[in-house]
Amino acid sequence: ELIALITLGLIKIRGDKCWRDLTCMDFHYETQPVPNPMSYYLHRTPWWFHRFETLANHCIELIVPFFTFMGRRMCMVNGVLQILFQVVLIISGNLSFLNWLTIVPSLACFDDASLAFLFGSRAKKTVLEIQEEAATGRTLQPSKGMLIRRVVNVSLGILIGFLSVPVVTNLLSSRQVMNTSFDPLRIVNTYGAFGSITKERTEVIIQGTLASDPKDPGAVWEEYQFLCKPGDIYRRPCVISPYHYRLDWLMWFAAFQTYEQNEWVIHIAGRLLSNDSTVLSLMDHNPFQGRATPRWVRGEHYIYRFSRPGSSSAAQGKWWLRKRIGPYFPPVDLEGLRGYFQSRDWPILTSPSTGAKCPVLKTALLMLLLLKHV
Numbered sequence: 001e002l003i004a005l006i007t008l009g010l011i012k013i014r015g016d017k018c019w020r021d022l023t024c025m026d027f028h029y030e031t032q033p034v035p036n037p038m039s040y041y042l043h044r045t046p047w048w049f050h051r052f053e054t055l056a057n058h059c060i061e062l063i064v065p066f067f068t069f070m071g072r073r074m075c076m077v078n079g080v081l082q083i084l085f086q087v088v089l090i091i092s093g094n095l096s097f098l099n100w101l102t103i104v105p106s107l108a109c110f111d112d113a114s115l116a117f118l119f120g121s122r123a124k125k126t127v128l129e130i131q132e133e134a135a136t137g138r139t140l141q142p143s144k145g146m147l148i149r150r151v152v153n154v155s156l157g158i159l160i161g162f163l164s165v166p167v168v169t170n171l172l173s174s175r176q177v178m179n180t181s182f183d184p185l186r187i188v189n190t191y192g193a194f195g196s197i198t199k200e201r202t203e204v205i206i207q208g209t210l211a212s213d214p215k216d217p218g219a220v221w222e223e224y225q226f227l228c229k230p231g232d233i234y235r236r237p238c239v240i241s242p243y244h245y246r247l248d249w250l251m252w253f254a255a256f257q258t259y260e261q262n263e264w265v266i267h268i269a270g271r272l273l274s275n276d277s278t279v280l281s282l283m284d285h286n287p288f289q290g291r292a293t294p295r296w297v298r299g300e301h302y303i304y305r306f307s308r309p310g311s312s313s314a315a316q317g318k319w320w321l322r323k324r325i326g327p328y329f330p331p332v333d334l335e336g337l338r339g340y341f342q343s344r345d346w347p348i349l350t351s352p353s354t355g356a357k358c359p360v361l362k363t364a365l366l367m368l369l370l371l372k373h374v
């Protein structure tokens with residue numbers, strides 16, 4: 001945990017300038033991958049509170065972890081602060097299971113005495129007996145199995161230490177790289193998050209139309225809604241932590257890149273055109289449910305901002321305000337995408353009436369495609 005937290009802290013200090021001038025939290029709540037309702041209100045807290053948050057983040061990630069080596073009480077202070085920090089992160093956004101997992105190693109900061117209140121009298125009595133035996137020197141001779149386990153544990157410790165040399169070297173480097181593995185088996189790796197903060201939230205809104213001509217000014221384009229990511233400006237931000245909607249998360253990355261860098265977005269569009277039940281199960285709202293399948297699908301690019309609490313927009317029920325940037329990807333249809341799919345060895349698109357009959361296979365293929373874009 002010590003290395004992980006310091007890595008997180010250093011990648012921030014060495015990364016985006018806003019971490020050094022303490023302004024990152026001015027943007028984070030609004031631009032994080034999947035905001036929740038608390039993000040909406042925390043985004044509007046005073047500027048001085050955002051400065052305090054950023055400074056506190058640096059202290060907890062870069063200074064507090066060293067409390068581990070400063071005696072029992074300071075070690076427990078570290079544990080308390082780290083757990084509280086993760087709880088705050090859980091409350092303020094949907095960051096999947098990451099914060100929940102980070103709480104687990106923090107529990108090691110508390111010894112038996114500090115956690116005794118969690119256990120009954122029988123467990124306490126057993127612990128006291130073991131401690132008395134150890135104090136009088138009446139310990140059992142290690143068995144063969146115990147010796148083998150010790151050898152294995154020490155060997156693994158030496159192996160991890162050896163493999164961690166490049167990890168520590170990377171940690172100390174001014175050109176620190178995050179989320180990288182240094183061995184083929186990926187036993188050790190570096191971790192980092194939010195080394196840079198996006199200052200503006202952009203979203204890809206996928207739309208479909210029944211019109212035969214996508215250039216027709218009279219064509220009605222209807223929006224698909226994802227399970228959690230912002231789309232409908234009247235929809236309240238969701239709460240899903242510790243669950244993780246992977247497609248929603250990937251759409252956040254796609255929004256500040258291009259569709260050429262995220263070809264899987266076109267794959268999603270093709271599956272919507274073929275009325276693929278697997279992809280539609282990843283959507284909260286299909287505007288063509290119970291109707292004809294869309295003839296064209298396109299991606300539109302928008303800037304999203306939180307409405308201001310108490311404003312006229314908020315009074316109308318708007319959680320978000322948005323402004324169109326332009327097209328993200330042009331209108332596509334089934335016929336036009338077949339060659340695109342074939343050139344990439346993707347499963348051939350079929351018309352809605354002759355779709356594949358094996359949903360398990362389709363699900364596996366879709367998940368395999370998404371996993372390539374971690």
